[in-house]
Amino acid sequence: MRKPVYLDNQATTPMDPRVLEAMTPYFLEHFGNPHSTTHSYGWTAEAGVEKARRQIAAVIGADAAEIYFTSGATEANNLAVKGTMQALGAKRPHMVTLVSEHKCLLESARSVELSGYRVTYVPVQENGLVDLAVMEAAIGDETALVSVMAVNNEIGVIQPIAEIAEIAKARGAVFHSDAAQAFGKINLNVDTQHIDLMSLSGHKIYGPKGIGILYKRAERRVAVTPQMSGGGQEKGLRPGTLAPAQCVGFGEAAEIASREMAQEEGRLRTMMERLKASLKAKMPAVIINGDEDMRWVGNLNISFPGLDGELLLANLRDLALSSGAACASAVSGPSYVLKAIGVDERTAKASLRLGIGRFTTDEEIDFASETLIKTVTKMGGLKP
Numbered sequence: 146m147r148k149p150v151y152l153d154n155q156a157t158t159p160m161d162p163r164v165l166e167a168m169t170p171y172f173l174e175h176f177g178n179p180h181s182t183t184h185s186y187g188w189t190a191e192a193g194v195e196k197a198r199r200q201i202a203a204v205i206g207a208d209a210a211e212i213y214f215t216s217g218a219t220e221a222n223n224l225a226v227k228g229t230m231q232a233l234g235a236k237r238p239h240m241v242t243l244v245s246e247h248k249c250l251l252e253s254a255r256s257v258e259l260s261g262y263r264v265t266y267v268p269v270q271e272n273g274l275v276d277l278a279v280m281e282a283a284i285g286d287e288t289a290l291v292s293v294m295a296v297n298n299e300i301g302v303i304q305p306i307a308e309i310a311e312i313a314k315a316r317g318a319v320f321h322s323d324a325a326q327a328f329g330k331i332n333l334n335v336d337t338q339h340i341d342l343m344s345l346s347g348h349k350i351y352g353p354k355g356i357g358i359l360y361k362r363a364e365r366r367v368a369v370t371p372q373m374s375g376g377g378q379e380k381g382l383r384p385g386t387l388a389p390a391q392c393v394g395f396g397e398a399a400e401i402a403s404r405e406m407a408q409e410e411g412r413l414r415t416m417m418e419r420l421k422a423s424l425k426a427k428m429p430a431v432i433i434n435g436d437e438d439m440r441w442v443g444n445l446n447i448s449f450p451g452l453d454g455e456l457l458l459a460n461l462r463d464l465a466l467s468s469g470a471a472c473a474s475a476v477s478g479p480s481y482v483l484k485a486i487g488v489d490e491r492t493a494k495a496s497l498r499l500g501i502g503r504f505t506t507d508e509e510i511d512f513a514s515e516t517l518i519k520t521v522t523k524m525g526g527l528k529p
Contacts, residue, residue, distance in 0.1 A: 148213055149465040150509045151443070154419055154502035155298055155326065155444060156467060161351035162505070165484065167397040168454065169352065170523045171390035179389050180378055185259055191390040197396025206334040207360055213379045216300075216386055217357035218325040219249040221344035222292075224359055225321045228252035229290045229342070230262050233319070235358035237289035239263045241313075243275055243304075245485045246294050247323055254292075254349050271487050272436035273302035281312050282336050289317040295327035299482040299498060300435030301444025303331065308374075309341035325349050325357070329402025330410070335360060341367045347391065352398030356391035413501055414442040420499075421445065423514040430527040432481060434496065445499040448488065450527055454495040460520050464513055 151159070171193055177186025179194045198209040215221045230240060234257070244253055244266045254264045265283045269275050275293070284291060291313040293405065295306050310320040321342035322332055329350040335343065347353050361367050361382070363384040375384025402409075424431055424447070432448040449457060454468055468480070479493030488496070501510070 146506070146508055146512065148337045148463050150463065150513055152464055152466040152499045152501060152505070152509075152513060154500035155244075155301075155349075155498060156500070157354065158351045158502055159504055160353060161398060161401060163401060164352050164394045164398045168390045168394040171393050175389065177385050177389075179392075180376070193340075193389050194387055194392045197392040197394075200400045201345070201358055201359075204329065204333070204399050205360060206336055206341075208363065211335075211360055211363050213359045213361060213382050214354055214392055215300060215357045215359055215383055217348075218247075218323060218344040218346035218382075219357075221346075221357050221359040222247065222250045222323055223253050224369065224372050224407035225342045225344060226250065226290065226292060227257060227372055228382075229319055229321070229367070230257040230260070231370040232368035233289035234260075234262050237287050237318070239265070239285065239287040240292070241265045241280070241283045241288055241318075242266060242292045243267050243294070245269050245273065245299075245482045246292065247298055247325075250292060250294070250323055263508075269485055272439075273297060273300050273434070273486050274436055274439060275304060275309070275484075277305065277308055277312070284312055284316050284318060286316060288313070288316055288320050290321060292321040292323070295322050295324040295333065296331065296444075297435070297443045297482065298326050299480060300446045300486070301326075301440040303319070303439045305329070306340070307338040310341075314339050319365075326441065327398050329406060330401060330443070332406075335362065335444055338505045341365060342369070347395035347398060350398045350402045353394040356388065356395045358395070369393055372468075406458045409503060410442060413505075416501055416505065416507065417442050417445060419507075419516055420510050423511075424517060426526055427518045428521060432488075434486065434488060434491070443501050446496060447499070448482075448483075448492045448496040449521060450492050450494045450495065452521065452524055452527065454497075457495065457520065458523065460524065461497075461516065463516055466500075468494075468496060483524060 179190040181187025198212045202209045267421045313320040319341045323344045325346040328345045347356040361504040378384045434446040483493040
């Protein structure tokens, strides 16, 4: 067993060897620019990119022509928020999102506020889920965009995006979802869930870093203003030379995740239930943050009341985990997501996020449980 045991799969996942195998030819013999249309090197690279586009589209029930490659979900979120508000904001100058969204989404929302648009940040309940009545009341006739994350990156809760999207659609608003933590893990369908825009990322599903997509519905002619100028690639929405190897890797990762989704979900559920049972048996005062039923089974966000969170992390060198989102690790203070669900500052600072995944083993789960229990006991145990 390699140490430290990796339990930070919400931050990133290790690349699946099958993905690397699919990518390798595009680093070596298929090195052409996919936008070069006059020779076979370009045609081969383009064919790989287009296959990847079809593979990703198939997982969410979309058409390949609706898939636009980006550098990741952060860029896709920026493009969705800023691009939609710039395109529609003159007539509908209002946006609605949740207080618990990913940091890049919230920063994009603050950016459009500085441009003169209004943004409503809807609160979430103590279980991390939004109250649909509160959401409905926030969406009005001037709302251009509603953006809600499918699976929260810190506490793993699964929002009712189909119901939220239906409310947005009834008011004529565009619905966007950051589904980076949901894609390839839970069922997503852009038609049945009424999704107009969706952001995805390759490195959350055992694919490469530096590649993502924005799905943009063609049927409603969703208007999004490009945020960069360039050579017109990706139909002008996201210009710049694509990296064929990255695209191919994302496509292969998407196809594997879709094919193995049910089996993987079942294995992770069994593993996580054993971990939770073990921790609760020895530490009944431990707190699980977020709804225990409506959540991605690979996520466990727990608080240890009375302990010093930084000291706890420092004593867990054999476990690779985090106290929150990787994108916010340089920011001092407790998690804003935990604050949003009513966790007090002291308890929020004594919280950990454990993320198990495809390559997590039973042996590692048992080791993690034993290490956590041993360390907490050594530090004096939980104090309500």
